[in-house]
Amino acid sequence: MEQERHWLTRLAILAPYAWLVAFFLAPFLIVAKISLSQTAIAQPPYLPVFDPAAGWEGLKEFLAAFSLDSYAAVFGDSLYLWSYLKSLAVATLSTLILLVLGYPVAYALARAPRRLQGALVLLVVLPFWTSFLIRVYAWINILQHDGLLNQALLALRILDAPVSWLATDSAVYIGIVYSYFPFMVLPLYAALEKMDEALLEAASDLGCPPWRAFLSVTVPLSLPGILAGSLLCFIPIMGEFVIPDLLGSSSTAMIGQTLWLEFFGNRDWPVASALAIVLLVLLLTPLLIYRQREASVLEGRG
Amino acid sequence: MAALVTFEQITKRFGAFTAVDALTLEIREREFFALLGPSGCGKTTLLRLLAGFEKPDGGRVLLAGQDLAGVPPYRRPVNMMFQSYALFPHLTVAGNVAFGLRQDGLPKDEIAARVDEMLALVQLSGFGARKVDQLSGGQRQRVALARSLAKRPKVLLLDEPLAALDRKLREETRFELKALQTRLHTTFVIVTHDQDEAMTVADRIALMHQGRLAQVGTPVEVYERPNSRWVAGFVGDVNLIEARVTAVYPSFVTLERGTMRLRAAGTAVAPGPAALALRPEKIRIGHAVPEREPENGAAGSVTDIGYFGTLSIYKVRIDDGLVLKAAVMNEQRDAARAIHVNDRVWLSWAPEAGVVLAD
Numbered sequence: 314m315e316q317e318r319h320w321l322t323r324l325a326i327l328a329p330y331a332w333l334v335a336f337f338l339a340p341f342l343i344v345a346k347i348s349l350s351q352t353a354i355a356q357p358p359y360l361p362v363f364d365p366a367a368g369w370e371g372l373k374e375f376l377a378a379f380s381l382d383s384y385a386a387v388f389g390d391s392l393y394l395w396s397y398l399k400s401l402a403v404a405t406l407s408t409l410i411l412l413v414l415g416y417p418v419a420y421a422l423a424r425a426p427r428r429l430q431g432a433l434v435l436l437v438v439l440p441f442w443t444s445f446l447i448r449v450y451a452w453i454n455i456l457q458h459d460g461l462l463n464q465a466l467l468a469l470r471i472l473d474a475p476v477s478w479l480a481t482d483s484a485v486y487i488g489i490v491y492s493y494f495p496f497m498v499l500p501l502y503a504a505l506e507k508m509d510e511a512l513l514e515a516a517s518d519l520g521c522p523p524w525r526a527f528l529s530v531t532v533p534l535s536l537p538g539i540l541a542g543s544l545l546c547f548i549p550i551m552g553e554f555v556i557p558d559l560l561g562s563s564s565t566a567m568i569g570q571t572l573w574l575e576f577f578g579n580r581d582w583p584v585a586s587a588l589a590i591v592l593l594v595l596l597l598t599p600l601l602i603y604r605q606r607e608a609s610v611l612e613g614r615g
Numbered sequence: 616m617a618a619l620v621t622f623e624q625i626t627k628r629f630g631a632f633t634a635v636d637a638l639t640l641e642i643r644e645r646e647f648f649a650l651l652g653p654s655g656c657g658k659t660t661l662l663r664l665l666a667g668f669e670k671p672d673g674g675r676v677l678l679a680g681q682d683l684a685g686v687p688p689y690r691r692p693v694n695m696m697f698q699s700y701a702l703f704p705h706l707t708v709a710g711n712v713a714f715g716l717r718q719d720g721l722p723k724d725e726i727a728a729r730v731d732e733m734l735a736l737v738q739l740s741g742f743g744a745r746k747v748d749q750l751s752g753g754q755r756q757r758v759a760l761a762r763s764l765a766k767r768p769k770v771l772l773l774d775e776p777l778a779a780l781d782r783k784l785r786e787e788t789r790f791e792l793k794a795l796q797t798r799l800h801t802t803f804v805i806v807t808h809d810q811d812e813a814m815t816v817a818d819r820i821a822l823m824h825q826g827r828l829a830q831v832g833t834p835v836e837v838y839e840r841p842n843s844r845w846v847a848g849f850v851g852d853v854n855l856i857e858a859r860v861t862a863v864y865p866s867f868v869t870l871e872r873g874t875m876r877l878r879a880a881g882t883a884v885a886p887g888p889a890a891l892a893l894r895p896e897k898i899r900i901g902h903a904v905p906e907r908e909p910e911n912g913a914a915g916s917v918t919d920i921g922y923f924g925t926l927s928i929y930k931v932r933i934d935d936g937l938v939l940k941a942a943v944m945n946e947q948r949d950a951a952r953a954i955h956v957n958d959r960v961w962l963s964w965a966p967e968a969g970v971v972l973a974d
Binding site for chain 1: 703
């Protein structure tokens with residue numbers, strides 16, 4: 314009995330690691346390997362291909378054929394650099410807009426009567442019930458020349474003539490902010506909802522007007538939510554492909570689009586893989602900073 | 616002493632519930648004032664009306680003669696120690712104590728000096744750099760106290776300040792609180808449901824019941840001269856002997872309950888139904904039948920004995936069926952405690968021992 318439980322416990326601990334190895338580490342290694350290969354007109358479209366039948370010599374040959382040419386291409390061509398910068402700019406600005414729009418919503422949710430909170434949170438996640446792709450297509454409809462947005466703005470006399478929204482950066486920002494809104498609101502809500510309202514009374518009691526109490530109590534206490542929400546938005550927006558592809562113009566290629574083009578358009582798998590690896594490294598940096606911060610906060614508590 | 620805080624006909628409703636009902640009360644300068652009552656009696660609401668967290672539906676709150684209507688909490692020269700302490704978890708102990716001082720824009724060195732002074736006051740010198748969640752419950756309580764005193768408020772409001780402490784610490788802290796108030800010459804207003812706490816710390820106590828004042832007085836007054844059955848029952852332990860006032864003389868009244876004839880000293884009541892409120896420690900208990908029938912007394916049998924160390928409580932069913940409690944100090948060690956369950960005993964008390972209550 315004791316032995317059996319021991320065995321089961323080990324298996325339970327192993328399961329998540331097995332999952333990570335199979336679905337994260339292995340694909341990552343494959344991509345890393347492809348990024349070190351050369352393009353070829355072949356199936357698969359790169360060289361070398363590892364042939365287990367060739368034995369030890371085959372493996373040596375295989376390793377010797379690795380090259381950093383793809384990385385040289387990635388760093389050598391300003392097109393890729395601009396794509397990265399474009400993604401960085403879009404992700405940063407979108408995350409800021411999301412924070413500015415999401416914070417008041419999360420705050421209102423957290424301060425709403427308890428019995429309503431469940432229903433209101435449900436409303437925030439309700440868009441997930443419809444396919445993401447369909448929702449982005451719906452935005453094409455709204456943003457097109459005779460779409461709802463132009464009609465509304467004309468009817469309200471804010472505009473005299475219709476404006477072209479589609480295939481602009483504005484459309485990309487609108488689409489991204491719309492799509493990622495719940496990912497920003499939910500972590501903020503979770504952080505704000507935990508906050509003891511007596512703390513705000515205490516701040517007020519000690520001479521703090523409401524706006525200063527917000528800055529010196531509410532904001533610092535919701536910092537974990539701000540960080541979590543920003544990361545949950547920033548990282549996927551960096552690699553976003555669908556929204557800029559459907560709503561943006563071809564001149565504003567984000568790294569996701571460039572990657573897609575290399576992979577499917579040019580069939581240059583090694584360069585596409587190198588782009589993906591560089592993106593991963595770029596994204597790991599803020600995540601590591603976040604982890605570092607978390608650890609220091611936990612240490613402070615211990 | 617002048618009134619520092621005045622509640623004038625103050626009313627506060629929450630929906631259909633009236634928490635404070637046209638209440639008028641004065642709190643004097645430099646006194647330690649307790650608002651005592653069961654939960655839901657409106658005592659915390661009254662405190663929050665003074666702090667400014669609630670707006671009255673009627674009446675006024677005055678501080679040193681100034682009407683506080685429209686003055687937000689952050690501009691009132693009063694500070695509150697919260698029941699939950701409400702310490703800022705993202706700040707250190709010193710950061711918490713300095714919080715209010717920073718709002719006033721005091722110079723840095725002055726803030727640091729005041730923080731040190733406050734921490735010394737609550738015996739937490741050297742704890743300034745700690746995080747709040749590294750402290751014990753008793754230490755947090757003292758940080759909360761230091762924080763609320765740091766701005767030298769005109770009135771310190773304490774909302775159940777000791778409720779979260781364990782019994783021993785709570786009893787010690789009561790005396791510390793009282794000593795602190797004496798030393799600082801600040802007006803303290805404490806809200807508590809614990810009558811022992813109110814009696815120990817307060818100069819005066821306001822007993823609240825259903826949003827109204829039941830009685831205001833010193834601890835001795837509310838204990839020894841309660842003005843109603845409710846007050847007598849809420850503050851301390853009491854025997855209520857329901858009877859009829861038969862005659863009122865200049866210095867005493869006579870009462871009748873069945874065949875029992877009672878005499879009580881110096882109470883102004885009219886003839887009619889009334890209760891004689893009698894504290895258990897004022898009843899004598901003994902085996903011996905008094906030589907002559909005592910004026911205030913009854914025979915009965917012991918049904919239960921509660922031993923509390925310092926004293927024992929004897930429950931005695933007197934012959935008309937009423938159960939009275941008599942408390943006796945255990946001055947002797949156990950050999951001398953000769954009264955047992957089912958013993959036939961005599962209870963007696965002096966005419967001055969009880970209070971006649973019409974309400």
